[in-house]
Structure formats: C-alpha cells, structure tokens
Amino acid sequence: MTVTTVAHYHFPATAREAVLERLLPVAQATLSEPGLEYFHILETPSDEGHLILIEGxxxxxxxxxxxxxxxxxxxxxxxxxxxLQERTVHIGAPAFEEQFS
Incomplete structure (x- = not known):
C-alpha cells in the first residue's frame, strides 16, 4: 500500500528565500531515496509564507x-x-487504491 504525506509549512513571507534555500538540500536528498514515487513542493500564490510538500x-x-x-x-x-511558524503533516493511504492505481 502506498503512503502519501502532505505537509503545510507556514512562515513569515520575509523568510521565504531562507526557507527555500535550507529546504533544497533536504529535498534533493529525499529525491534520491529508493521507494519515492513522487515529491512536489508547491507554492501558494496568494500566500508567500506557505509551502505545501507532497510525497508519495x-x-x-x-x-x-x-x-x-x-x-x-x-x-x-x-x-x-x-x-517555521507552523508545520502540519498528514499521513495517509489511498482509500480506493485498487480502483485508481
């Protein structure tokens, strides 16, 4: 069964560049791991102090x-x-894995 994580990182907009700079080596190391199926870091245009990380x-x-x-x-x-001001991480598995895989 696949495992998906969705993390929300909230930080002051003024810290955006520092967060991205520090996050890059962690993201690069994660990308080299066996078993990683996808990894996305999303920015929210309406909130410069918010990133969403999705890993499968x-x-x-x-x-x-x-x-x-x-x-x-x-x-x-x-x-x-x-x-970060706040970090939340949600871990889940597909509810309908057989139907949509």
Whole structure:
C-alpha cells in the first residue's frame, strides 16, 4: 500500500528565500531515496509564507526508511523547522487504491 504525506509549512513571507534555500538540500536528498514515487513542493500564490510538500512512497517500509535518514532526523528539524511558524503533516493511504492505481 502506498503512503502519501502532505505537509503545510507556514512562515513569515520575509523568510521565504531562507526557507527555500535550507529546504533544497533536504529535498534533493529525499529525491534520491529508493521507494519515492513522487515529491512536489508547491507554492501558494496568494500566500508567500506557505509551502505545501507532497510525497508519495511505494509502501510503509520505504516511508519508514525515509524517516530514519539523516536529512529527516537532523537536516529538516535543524535547518528548516526553526524558520517555521507552523508545520502540519498528514499521513495517509489511498482509500480506493485498487480502483485508481
């Protein structure tokens, strides 16, 4: 079963460049991981202080492995998270995986 995460990062609009600069190496490291099926970082035009990160993982094992990588354990919390005002992460699996895969 695939695993999808949707994260919302909220930060002061003045911190946008710093957030993107610090997020880039974490994103690049994530893109090289086995089991990653898709990864998107979306900007919301109406709110310069909001990013939406969407990740899709092949299965629960590859997602669990991702959560144990240095960039997940140390990189993100130490570099990006301190710049955020709020961070929410939702983890889910397709409700109709057989019908839409």
């Amino acid at each position: 993982w092949k299965d629960e094992d590859t997602f669990a492995s991702h959560r144990e990588t240095p960039h997940s354990i140390d990189g993100l919390p130490e570099s990006v998270v301190p710049l």
